[in-house]
Amino acid sequence: MKRSGVILTCLAVLGGCESSSHNQIVPTQQGESKAAQQVRQLAQLSQELDTMTDVEYVNPGFISYQHNKQIANYAGQIALELSDSLSGVAPSAVAITSFVSFDNSLRRSNQLGNQLAESMIHQFQKMGYPALDFKSHRGIAVTANGDFILSRNAKQLPKKPAPSHVLTGTMIYRDRGVEINTRLLNFDSRLVVASSNIVIPYFILDSQATASY
Known part of the structure; x- marks a missing residue:
């Protein structure tokens, strides 16, 4: 031709x-x-x-500066992997904590870690696993600025019901993206009942998403 x-x-x-x-x-x-x-x-x-020898075409691979991916898409992928590895276990109340940087303290999170945790609540509900929001009061605080039920003051939060399982995860910063390791633990025994591993490329993330605080 x-x-x-x-x-x-x-x-x-x-x-x-x-x-x-x-x-x-x-x-x-x-x-x-x-x-x-x-x-x-x-x-x-x-x-x-x-x-004459034909010029060989080299595929440059996926190159894009625009995308339609959201953190919720990756949270959905995590939920699917957890569900696939969850066999013979039926969590009755799952508490979802912030994803933390994999460092010496395991106490530092950021926008990405908290956003993943929030998205996982929705994803677990979609898959039929009940999520326990342990940051909610038993009552509603009515103020001039609004009506609130969530709090980060541990002394104001009820101790019961206790979660049956806890979902947590770590973030490791690789060359091309953030490696997300997620695990679902039995709250009493601390045994891992499900796990997941994905990588979120840096070009998906906002420049401030991985800043620690």
């Missing part, structure tokens, strides 16, 4: 040259007509094309 296109292009060029330049001297064999000249030249060109 490529060679045919080149030949057709050359034929057009030869025709154009014939109509526009009668003064050029073209070496010919004695008694050879102009039509025979073109046929002979095309035959020579065809032989030269047969000896």
